Amino acid sequence: MPRLVEREFDVIVIGAGAAGENAADRVVQGGLTAVLVEAELVGGECSYWACMPSKALLRPGTALHGAQAVPGASEAVTGTLDAAAVLKRRDSFTSHWQDAGQVEWVEGAGIELIRGRARISGERTVKVAGLDGDDYALTARHAVVLANGSTPNRPPVDGLGEVEYWGTREATSAKEVPGRLGVLGGGVAGTELAQAFARLGSTVTLVARSGLLRNFPAEAAELVAAGLRADGVELRLDTKTRSVHMNSDGSLTLTLDGGDTVTVDKLLVSTGRHPALEGLGLENVGLTAGDGKPLAIRTDSTGLVAEAAGNNDGPWLYAVGDAAGKVLLTHQGKYEARATGAAIAARAKGELRGEPEPWSRYAHTADEHAIPNVVFTDPELANVGRSLEQARRDGYNASSVELPIEVAGSSLHARNYEGWAQLVVDEDRKVLLGATFAGPDVAELLHAATIAVVGEVPLDRLWHAVPSYPTLSEVWLRLLEKYGL
Secondary structure: OEEEEEEEEEEEEEOOOOHHHHHHHHHHOOOEEEEEEOOOEHHHHHHHHHHHHHHHHHHHHHHHHHHOOOOOOOOOOOOOOHHHHHHHHHHHHOHHHHOHHHHHHHHOOOOOOEEEEEEEEEEEEEEEOOOOOOOEEEEEEEEEEEEEEEOOOOOOOOHHHOOOOEEEHHHHHHOOOEEEEEEEEEOOOHHHHHHHHHHHOEEEEEEEEOOOOOOOOOHHHHHHHHHHOOOOEEOOOOOOOOEEEEEEOOOOOEEEEEHOOEOOOHHHHHHHHOEEOOOOHHHHHOOOOOOOOOOOOOOOOEEEEOOOOOOOOOOEEEEOHHHHHOOHHHHHHHHHHHHHHHHHHHOOOOOOOOOOOOOOOOOOOOOHHHOOOOEEOOEEEEEEEEEEEEEHHOOOOEEEEEEEEOHHHHHHHOOOOOOOOEEEEEOOOOOOEEEEEEEEOOOOOOHHHHHHHHHEEEEEHOOOOOOOOOOOOHHHHHHHHHHHH
C-alpha cells in the first residue's frame, strides 16, 4: 500500500522546468518555503529536448558555413560536418539526459523537490502520485503555481495516429541521422530542425499548410527560405498533407494536396504546441473547457489565474511559462516566473494588493509590448515587439522603415552577405514599437532593439547611440537616416 505523506509549504510549484525553477527561486528569495513537483527531468523541455539540444545541433553547421563564406578561411575548410561529433556534443549539452546537476542547484537554492505527478484537488491543495511509490497530500499556505509547460499539437492528417513519427523531442535526441527526413510544419522548430538535419546529411522535405515562418515579415522569412533551399531542403509551402502510411520497408509515404507523394525514412511533426493543462484537476477549482474546445486559462499581469475558485478572495493560483499560454518561449517564461514569484512573496508580506503598476518588478508587462524571439537558422531571424500589422491592429498610428543590411560591417562579416532590417515606429510618440533583423549573426542585434522598445527611447535620442564601425550594428544608423533623422 502506498504511504500517504502530508506536507505544507508556502508555495507549491507544479513543473520543474525553467519557469518553475525561477518561480520557486524567487519565492524562496522572498523568504517563503517552496516545493517543486516534477514527473520527468528537473530542468524541463528546454534543457533536454528543445532550446539546448536544438541549438547544439544547429551551431556546428552555422560555424562551418560562416567559415566557408569568408575568403581566406574558406580555403582552409576542407571537410563537411562530422555528424557523430555533432551528436556527441549535443549529448553533452543535455547532460546525457541526466538531471543530477539541476537537482543539485534546486537543493542548493533551498527548494524541496518531489518527483511525481501532481493534481490539484481543491483550493491550495495538491495531490501527488510520487514516483517513489508514496502519495503526497500537499497544502500551500500562499500559492500554487502552474509551470508544467506545453505539449505538441497533432495535426488532423489521416493515418498519422497509426504510424510512428518524431516530435521535436525525438528529433533533438536522435541517435542517428536519417537518410530522408520529412518535416510537417513551417514554424520555428520545424524550420530550425529541417536545416540542422539537412546539414548533417539528411535529404529533407518540409511541408507546411501555409508559408514559412508566417508570423514574421515576408522579406525576412524569404531570406530563411533561401538559406534552406541552398542547403538542399525541398520546401512544399501552402500545401496540405492529406494522409500518411507506412510502407513494408518501414519508410513512410505522405500524400499531399493534388496527389503528390513524398517518401521518407523519418517524419518530424512540428505543428505547434498548447498548454499542458489536461489531467491537472483544474475542474476541481472551477476551470473547465468549453464545448469541443481545449482547456485554456487567462492570467493577469502577475500570472494570477482568472476565474479559479477563491482567487478573488485570496490570490493563490498562478500560471507562468507555456502553461499560461501567452508566450511559448523559454526566456519569456522565466521572465514571467521571476515577476510572479516576486508578486507572491510581496502579497504574502502584505506589500502588494491588487494588480501592480505596469513595468514594475511584479508585472509581466513585456508580454504585451516587447517579446524578443530568435530563429536560429542560417541566416538568423530576430524580432521584438510589434510588426507593422500588429501595431496598426492595436490602434497605433504606426509606420515602418526597412532596408537591406548593406554596411561595412556586413561586407566584412561574409562574402555576399544578405540581410534585411525593419523598424516599426509609433508616429505619435516617436518611439519604437518593434524591430526585425534577418541575416547571418543578427541575433546579437536584438537586445539593443529590446532595450529601445522597453525603454521607449525617443528616436531623436536613439540617433545619438552611435554604432561602432565596422559592425553589423551600423544598420541602426542607416535605418534612422532613412526614417529622416
